[in-house]
Amino acid sequence: MSKLSRQFKVPDELANLYDFANTLDVRHFTHHGVQHPQGDELTNARELAVWLQQRGLLLADAKISPAMLATAHELRSLVRDHLQRDPPERSTNKDSIRALNKALKLFPLLVTAGDGGMVLRAAREDALAGLSSVVAELYDGSRNGTLDRLKMCASDECRRVFFDRSKPATRRWCMSSLCGNRMKTRNYRERQRSAE
Numbered sequence: 001m002s003k004l005s006r007q008f009k010v011p012d013e014l015a016n017l018y019d020f021a022n023t024l025d026v027r028h029f030t031h032h033g034v035q036h037p038q039g040d041e042l043t044n045a046r047e048l049a050v051w052l053q054q055r056g057l058l059l060a061d062a063k064i065s066p067a068m069l070a071t072a073h074e075l076r077s078l079v080r081d082h083l084q085r086d087p088p089e090r091s092t093n094k095d096s097i098r099a100l101n102k103a104l105k106l107f108p109l110l111v112t113a114g115d116g117g118m119v120l121r122a123a124r125e126d127a128l129a130g131l132s133s134v135v136a137e138l139y140d141g142s143r144n145g146t147l148d149r150l151k152m153c154a155s156d157e158c159r160r161v162f163f164d165r166s167k168p169a170t171r172r173w174c175m176s177s178l179c180g181n182r183m184k185t186r187n188y189r190e191r192q193r194s195a196e
C-alpha cells in the first residue's frame with residue numbers, strides 16, 4: 001500500500017502490483033503548459049532495495065546484483081505489457097503469455113498454511129523474494145477478477161496503470177478529465193484536418 005494506491009482507491013490486495021507497474025513513468029503530456037517529467041523509480045539496485053523496503057518486502061541484508069535488477073526490470077516490462085492489453089485479450093495473446101510466463105518462472109510461489117488460511121509465499125530466498133508478492137497479487141487478482149480492472153491508460157502520452165472502479169469496468173483513461181479529454185480533442189483536430 002502506498003500514498004498513491006490509497007489516493008486512487010486501489011484495493012490493498014493489488015497495491016504492490018499497481019505501484020510496481022507504475023515505478024516506470026512514461027507520461028509526457030503537457031498540462032497547463034508544463035510537460036510532465038518522465039521517470040523511473042528503479043534505475044539502480046539501491047532504488048529497488050528502497051522500494052522493497054518501504055513495503056516490507058526486503059529481507060534483511062539481502063543484496064541486489066545487477067542481474068537481479070535486470071530481472072526486476074524484465075518482470076515490470078512484461079507486467080506492463082500484460083496490463084496494457086484489454087482484459088479479454090490478456091488470456092488469448094500467445095506471444096504475450098509466453099513472454100510473461102518466462103518472467104513469472106523466476107518467481108515461484110509456495111502454498112503455505114497460516115493464520116488466515118492458505119497464502120502464497122515466495123520460494124526465492126534472496127533480495128528479489130519481495131517481488132514474488134507482486135506476482136502473488138497478479139495471481140490472486142486473476143483468480144478473483146479484480147485484475148481485469150487494473151488497466152493501462154489508453155492515452156499514448158500517459159500509459160499509467162490505474163484501477164477502474166466504474167461499475168461496467170469500461171474506463172479507458174486514468175483520468176477522464178485529463179487523458180480522456182486530451183485524446184478526444186486530438187482526435188477531433190485530426191478529423192478536422194483530414195476533412196480539410
Ligand SMILES: [Zn+2]
Pocket residue numbers: 153154155158159160173174175179
Ligand atoms: Zn492517463
